[in-house]
Amino acid sequence: MENAYHVGMADLIVVSAPAKLITLGLGSCIGLVIFDSTAKIAGMAHIMLPDSRGGKTAEKVGKFADIAVPSVIDEMIKKGASKARMKAKIAGGAQMFALPDASTDFLSVGSRNVKETTAMLTKAGVPLVASDTGGNKGRTVEFSTTTWILTIKTLGKGTTEI
């Protein structure tokens, strides 16, 4: 039986197989999964914002992409994963509302989240093997450490697997 772990807003959870990592209702947030299928270890972070600069100290390590990516990797290494074998998948980063007027930069935080998360993965040398990002619909994601598949549910569009 796989244990299911709910990864809340700005949380970061690293588990050993068998387990399921679940995040509900990602809008502009990112569900980041990094896994090492040989060591059977996976980590998920629910990233809210692209970068921690200019803000106060990060209260939760999963909150900002620039801190979350290295933190997931570090936590996984502590559990015995090898950085060389790590692969990543991401989902989320939607823009829930689109307004034609100006000064709605904050509404496009989703695409900035995707950009920063992808850049941080590249910087860390972890290949991004699959992603489902953007659009204007929220996503609920579930990662299985049995199949290493990320299942994405979108309202009105059904389920996709990456």
Place this chain on the structure above:
Amino acid sequence: MLDLSSFNNLQLDAIREVGNIGTGNAATALSKLLSCMIDMDVPKADLVSIYSLSEYYGDPDSTVAAVFVRSLGEFGCSLIFIQDEEDSALMVDLLLREQFGGSPPGDLQQEMLDSALSEVGNIILSSFLNAINMLIGTRHQISVPGVAHDMLASILDVVVSIFGQMGDMALVVNTELRIGGSEKDDRRISGNIVMLPDPNALELLLRKLQVL
């Protein structure tokens, strides 16, 4: 920038009163639009942890309809009108029945229904904002409304990304409007107005209300 964690009760009370004035105006506008009775609750102004915001409003996974507008000007602010999907459909139906004289065509497309919803949302939220700007003497301009149907948690990501930049807490003003049933149908329709002042607008608001 204001530190939300140092907010006192007097300040929260003042903001609650602002919500009250806004809601009163919004309820009047909605009542005129739908030609029916509207009930409202005494608004709440709460500081909520951004990490548990969706639990504060209900089930993160539940489907809601939301209308979003942005107010530009001195008092920068975002407003969201959130309803259960079912309530939203009933409200739109009520409006269309009003417009089509009792029997709206049954085959209206989703776009048409969304357009009606965004118009109701727009009227509610603009009236809310007009009252506040009148109160504090600021000029404002309201954006075109945006509509979304999605999971509650996804919609609230907008709120989270605004407040997440300054800390862990969100200041939310909530108020519920209930559309009373007519004689033949006593189903009540509810909706929530969520007001999200920009961080620097909050300071302006408190200063104008003389509680800062």
